[in-house]
Amino acid sequence: MPLLPLTQLPAWPAFEQAVLHARPDLNQLRLIEAAGLSLDFSGQRHSNDYQSAAEQLLAQRNFAEQRQVLLSGGIANPTENRAAWHNLLRTPAATAEVIHERERLNAFIRDADLGRRWRHIVHIGIGGSDWGVRLSVGAFGYTKLWRNVRFVANIDGHAIEAGLADLNPHDTLIVVASKSFTTAETLQNGQRALEWLQAAGVKKPFEQLVAITARPDRAAKWGIAQNHIFKLWDWVGGRFSLWSSVGLTTALSVSADVVAGMHSGAAAMDKHFETAPFDSNAPIQMALHGIANRSILGIGSLNIAPYDSRLAYLVPYIQQLEMESLGKSVDVTGNPVPVPTGPVVWGMPGTDAQHTFFQWLHQGSDGAAVDFIMCQQADHRWHNHHQSLIANCLAQREAMLRGKSIDQAYEECISQGHDPEESKWLAKHRTHQGGRPNTLIVLPRLSPYHLGALLALYEHKVFVQGVIWGINPFDQWGVEYGKNLASDIINELNNQPCAKQHDTSTSYWINLLKAN
Numbered sequence: 001m002p003l004l005p006l007t008q009l010p011a012w013p014a015f016e017q018a019v020l021h022a023r024p025d026l027n028q029l030r031l032i033e034a035a036g037l038s039l040d041f042s043g044q045r046h047s048n049d050y051q052s053a054a055e056q057l058l059a060q061r062n063f064a065e066q067r068q069v070l071l072s073g074g075i076a077n078p079t080e081n082r083a084a085w086h087n088l089l090r091t092p093a094a095t096a097e098v099i100h101e102r103e104r105l106n107a108f109i110r111d112a113d114l115g116r117r118w119r120h121i122v123h124i125g126i127g128g129s130d131w132g133v134r135l136s137v138g139a140f141g142y143t144k145l146w147r148n149v150r151f152v153a154n155i156d157g158h159a160i161e162a163g164l165a166d167l168n169p170h171d172t173l174i175v176v177a178s179k180s181f182t183t184a185e186t187l188q189n190g191q192r193a194l195e196w197l198q199a200a201g202v203k204k205p206f207e208q209l210v211a212i213t214a215r216p217d218r219a220a221k222w223g224i225a226q227n228h229i230f231k232l233w234d235w236v237g238g239r240f241s242l243w244s245s246v247g248l249t250t251a252l253s254v255s256a257d258v259v260a261g262m263h264s265g266a267a268a269m270d271k272h273f274e275t276a277p278f279d280s281n282a283p284i285q286m287a288l289h290g291i292a293n294r295s296i297l298g299i300g301s302l303n304i305a306p307y308d309s310r311l312a313y314l315v316p317y318i319q320q321l322e323m324e325s326l327g328k329s330v331d332v333t334g335n336p337v338p339v340p341t342g343p344v345v346w347g348m349p350g351t352d353a354q355h356t357f358f359q360w361l362h363q364g365s366d367g368a369a370v371d372f373i374m375c376q377q378a379d380h381r382w383h384n385h386h387q388s389l390i391a392n393c394l395a396q397r398e399a400m401l402r403g404k405s406i407d408q409a410y411e412e413c414i415s416q417g418h419d420p421e422e423s424k425w426l427a428k429h430r431t432h433q434g435g436r437p438n439t440l441i442v443l444p445r446l447s448p449y450h451l452g453a454l455l456a457l458y459e460h461k462v463f464v465q466g467v468i469w470g471i472n473p474f475d476q477w478g479v480e481y482g483k484n485l486a487s488d489i490i491n492e493l494n495n496q497p498c499a500k501q502h503d504t505s506t507s508y509w510i511n512l513l514k515a516n
């Protein structure tokens with residue numbers, strides 16, 4: 001399929017120049033409202049030239065048609081010849097089979113709740129089969145839950161050991177979430193959980209196991225009964241599967257209403273993404289600033305700074321979403337993308353982050369773009385805590401935006417009683433270049449609706465960036481390669497023949513470990 005490299009699009013040079021010449025305007029508020037969220041883009045470079053070049057860029061990438069393909073279940077993932085139709089999962093008007101599966105799941109949840117069953121839940125899954133559930137349970141179950149919920153992802157045996165420790169096996173539901181039902185971590189941890197149930201004398205252990213998968217055949221072969229297998233479809237990417245039956249653990253932990261609320265917020269963001277004009281379309285504007293920061297200004301990373309301790313898992317969630325989707329350097333035709341693509345994504349909730357790495361963000365030589373995220377209202381009763389939290393978020397952002405000139409720093413030192421010579425020296429350490437790009441995203445409260453909208457915002461942003469860079473954000477061949485190599489090495493460690501050649505160092509370690 002024909003696709004021009006990004007830098008050969010007629011609009012690219014104008015976009016590039018507009019970004020290089022624009023500056024955040026400290027006297028201008030640039031706010032976009034989307035699905036109940038407020039996005040303040042005042043800290044990003046913007047100008048009229050920028051906006052018109054950006055719109056031409058989108059037109060030259062046939063963005064509107066590609067968005068339609070995505071939202072209507074067309075082949076948005078060409079290297080796997082699949083749709084990426086996660087938006088369907090959150091609309092009330094889904095297809096009959098999606099609605100049927102939703103109803104089956106809801107019936108299971110209702111029965112469990114009515115029967116006060118499953119005091120303990122162990123959710124076994126990794127990557128997209130884990131982060132979204134951890135995030136939503138952490139966001140809405142941060143105080144005590146009726147059910148005791150554990151997550152086990154890592155293949156490290158300590159993870160499953162800790163996940164099962166001290167639980168009552170007779171009242172524990174094991175949820176095995178794996179789209180492919182081949183992921184080594186999940187299957188091995190699932191096997192350990194099964195053995196744990198058996199060892200405890202549970203008579204019908206498979207009645208305490210539930211599988212969520214796009215491969216019900218594999219789950220059935222593993223021993224799980226049909227009525228305990230909930231389906232997702234191959235058109236749901238792993239990192240988007242939160243919206244599918246993978247949400248079972250969320251519903252059992254923090255209620256089906258939370259899941260439904262998240263779905264409505266995400267659906268509202270889908271609508272906004274589909275219908276809002278480009279210049280007031282939040283995911284589109286966010287994506288364009290990301291491209292400007294990464295591909296033109298050369299900023300290598302995006303820091304996620306949620307000023308809400310309930311959103312700790314938002315960081316790895318967005319990390320997987322962005323880095324697995326955009327960590328690619330060839331376009332859909334197989335040609336190299338001529339500019340740097342997806343940035344490193346990292347972060348930590350504020351204010352902890354301030355005392356960990358914000359110094360680097362303020363005065364380090366590289367800097368990063370920052371997404372500040374905060375809630376206007378808290379859900380606890382200590383007003384002054386929330387005021388301080390918000391003040392910190394706004395202050396850190398203001399520092400990055402405005403910086404501090406050498407003259408200001410000098411005056412500050414003088415006013416603090418330092419002599420002029422010392423003030424000159426100290427001022428050099430206290431200046432702050434400012435102008436570091438950032439976006440502020442404000443939720444009225446951390447409600448399920450607003451969290452759903454926030455996640456869909458990032459999903460669509462990633463999609464738009466994929467379209468502009470020309471890459472497929474829905475595959476992950478690099479990860480698949482590593483998975484295959486790992487299974488070869490496991491075979492070798494088990495003394496099974498392997499035709500694969502290794503490099504000298506890998507062979508050395510395999511042989512050493514085999515000898516021990």
Ligand code: F6P
Pocket residue numbers: 126127128129177178179180181182183186238239324476479
């Ligand atoms: O990390 C690679 C990956 O394939 C992710 O895309 C996915 O979320 C994760 O592994 C788990 O895959 P599965 O749900 O098939 O077990």
